Amino acid sequence: MVGGAKTDGTMTIKHQILERIRRAVPDYSSMRESQYEAITRNYRQSGDLDESGRIELFTDRLRDYGAKVYRCAPWELRSVIGEILSERRKRGLVIARDLPEDWLPEGFEFVRDKGLTYGEIDASEGVLTGCALAIAMTGTIVLYHSGGEGRRALTLIPDYHLCVVYTSQIVETVPEGIRALAPYSVAPLTTISGPSATADIEMTRIQGVHGPRTLDIILVKA
Amino acid sequence: MLISLFITCYNDTLFPETGKAVVAVLERLGHTVEFRQAQTCCGQMHYNTGYQAEAAALMRHFLDVFRDAEIICSPSSSCVAMIRDQYPRIAAHSGDPDLQRAIEDLIPRVYEFSELLVDKLGVTELGAFFPHSVTYHPACHGLRALQLGDKPIRLLREVEGLELIELPEATECCGFGGTFSIKNPDVSAGMLTEKIRCVLESRAEVCTANDNSCLMHIGGGLSRQRAGVRCLHLAEILASTEAEKLA
Amino acid sequence: MSVRVGEAAGAPKFPKAAKELIKNAQLRRNVRHATDVIRNKRARVVAEMPDWEELRESARQIKAHTLRHLDFYLQEFEQACVRAGGQVHWAKDADQANEIIVGLLHAHEAREVIKVKTMTSDEIGLNAALELAGITPHETDLADLIIQLGEDKPSHIVVPALHRNKSEIRQIFRKKMNLPDLGDRPEDLTNAARQYLREKFLRVKAAITGANFAIAETGSVCVVESEGNGRMCISLPDVLIALVGIEKIIPRFQDLEVFLQLLPRSATGERMNPYNSIWTGIAEGDGPREFHVVLLDNGRTNVLADPESRETLACIRCGACLNVCPVYRQTGGHAYGSVYAGPIGAILTPQLQSMRHSQSLPYASSLCGACYEVCPVKINIPEILLHLRGKVVERGDAPILERLEMKAAAFALSDEGHLELAQKAGRIGQIPFQRDGVIRSLPGILSGWSAVRDLKPIPAQSFREWWAARKQTER
DSSP, X not given: OOSOSOXXXXXXXXXXXXXXXXXXXXXXXXXXXXXXXXXXXXXXXXXXXXXXXXXXXXXXXXXXXXXXXXXEOGGGHHHHHHHHHXXXXXXXXXXXXXXXXXXXXXXXXXXXXXXXXXXXHHHSSOEEEXXXXXXXXXXXXXXOXXXXXXXXXXXXXXXXXXXXXXXXXXXXXXHHHXXXXXXXXXXXXXEEOSSOEEEEETTEEEEOSSSOSEEEEEEEOO | OEEEEOOOHHHHHHOHHHHHHHHHHHHHTTOEEEOOTTOOOOSHHHHHHTOHHHHHHHXXXXXXXXXXXXXXXXXXXXXXXXXXXXXXXXXXXXXXXXXXXXXXXXXXXXXXXXXIIIXXXXXXXXXXXXXXXXXXXXXXXXXXXXXXXXXHHHHHHTSBTOEEEOOTXXXXXXXXXXXXXXXXXXXXXXXXXXXXXXXXXXXXXXXXXXXXXXXXHXXXXXXXXXXXXXXXXXXXXXXXXXXXXXX | OOOOOTXXXXXXXXXXXXXXXXXXXXXXXXXXXXXXXXXXXXXXHXXXXXXXXXXXXXXXXXXXXXXXXXXXXXXXXXXXXXXXTOEEEEESSHHHHHHHHHHHHHHTTOSEEEEOOOHHHHHHTHHHHHHHTTOEEEEOSHHHXXXXXXXXXXXXXXXXTTTOOHHHHHHHHHHHTTOTTOOOSHHHHHHHHHHHHHHHHHHOOEEEEOOSEEETTTTEEEEEESSSHHHHHHHSSSEEEEEEEGGGEESOGXXXXXXXXXXXXXXXXXXXXXXXXXXXXXXXXXXXXXEEEEEEOTTHHHHHTOTTTGGGGGOOOOOHHHHHOTTHHHHOGGGGTSSSOHHHHHHHHHHHTTTSSOTTGGGSOOOOOHHHHHOTTOOOHHHHHHXXXXXXXXXXXXXXXXXXXXXXXXXXXXXXXXXXXXXHHHHHHTGGGXXXXXXXXXXXXXXXXXXXXXXXXXXXXXXXXXXXXXXHHHO
């Protein structure tokens, strides 16, 4: 529904507001696009680190947040997932409908989300996903809630999140990350930089309010 | 050089010693100081309280007095900030292109005292002698509007016998703010208490600044509390020599 | 348009409110501690950034550009959002926004709604309007929950409950959550909140959120948060309503690269806050089935109309200015009588209301300039404060005694003759107030000065008199 349902006299509210805006800024001009392009952007738009530098920086930031970081080669992924789940004493996880089958180790129960209720997700022991990309400088993982990550509720309700990041997915700076997301800009996007936190009680930072309180990352070097 | 002194209305009335000190220092350096009697006020108090028309009149008077002065020097960073930052705005509002040009022409010739010494005259060593412990409070206008940086500190470091002690939380505003101290007396007093706490923490005998407005406020509080700490304008410390010691 | 900014129109003047609040030792200690912590964290993470000033400048330009073309970008946003399955409503003021939101919730027979932190909703008095309409709002941001359950008001943009200590919070939770054995460590309190809210997140069908950014190019909305309650509210319920001030628009998705670097470092002193959510309209099989955006004016077009202070609308609500403001650090937020406190509150609150109310706020500043130094979008708050003081005087709203005194002072300063007369008069007039070479007490409005400060008497000889005498002796 476009245009605002309410009318107020002869003009819709929308048009009243737009009219007030136009009257407020009489220097309105049609040079908008070129003016936008002319905005100076002298901030860093790309990084200087090579891949191993990015990996090191990313790992550093994650550890700062208290996330555990594991590393493996692609062929080891499945068994590493198994080891982590054993270590964490988990019998199984929920996963997105289209998470690759060859990630899944034997001996654990993986429930694909084909319409789980919130209650069922809440009862699970955690979730396993991939990601869209990662940003080293800020220790950020970005999910675009595609086949390998599932809908937003899937990575939000469980208390444990195990996330697979390929080292080739790691960029150094925020601008590189945002630009790489451009094709997915209208997908639901979630950026995760450490577990949730609050400092609202006497400025003591407490981790894990809502959302998964434990975050494990597997860095897969291709 | 011929240096025209803009004493400022409140220094003229309440802190003539500061003006005398500026004259002493500049003459010691071999320059000639002139004082144009017609000068009054930069208009800051009015402008900061919202009385822009009155401030504009005072600006025009300032311009009349100093229009042809080569170098204008003032021992008040807030007044210099008023001239440098606000005069162009006031002139722009007037819609008078001649006025705007005249102000544009005037401003580069106006210096705060420590700016004049360090930037224009290129000196920091002034033959000063002041054997006391001193802590320096950077007035907000000097710090942020004029970006004086460490000029006052460099001048103080060259004073013989002077022990310079860093002021804790130095960049916090003292709470004077002109008419702010009158319109918001309680908050101003609260801010003053914080500043005094820091001055006392430094254990310095003397608190100095390049603005007597701050010092009037800080000194007034120190005096009320019988704290035994003096406030002195930077110029007066720089004017103090072995021969003519400041007590 | 009848603008409302919370209860600012009826709030006591700043000096009066401040006078009472600075007596509160706990408040002052908490405010000091909280602002110290955040400003130190901010300073550390900003110092890491070699391109911080460049980011600030780009942000300033992006916002200035957007405000110049706001009508275009708002329409672009609407079209893109609708294309993606969202619905866009326009509200000229608080009452209209409340009406729209209540209407939407009634249409879904919602008796409860979960809310993500949004100061805009406090601005329009949304919770009161909801309750009047038989709908219970549940605040889900921990601080807002503390405020709501404690029947209190927020005192800071980013940490609204900073005036509360943990024993008070424990009392509030014990009573309102019915947890008589609740511990008092911050972990206990946070856990209690987690349990209390989790039940609501999984059950309540309607949610209200604000927006940190609304992207014109894609029609997307971005919510920046730390706790995860935002993610809960925007992705679990069936119906989602976003209340968005028209100034929240940024032109393109790529512009997030600037703001998502400036905001977390400025607001909480982190390189990146834990969670950002960006979504566009409806996503099939993921999240709400209905998404509404309510675009709000409520006086923003008033602010837009003044080219000298229009940049006030660039504010991204980081709170950095509050954390460095020496005045705010004395009083906390309640003294400002507005949901928007501190330096930004001092300029935004009166302007939204066309300067009719909150006129004491532009004077609640010593003009030290610390706010301008830290503002990530470079709003020149000190200049705008001066500009607004000029407006107060221009409207004829300055106190009459002050106007007379200013006129008298202007006269005294108009030329040297008048000045010299005034100096002489002052020297005589001060005699009754002098004791042992010091003035300890002054009359009238100056009594505020002499209450805590001594004044050195006006010296017997002014500088100009000394100079004239010197010239005489030289001859």
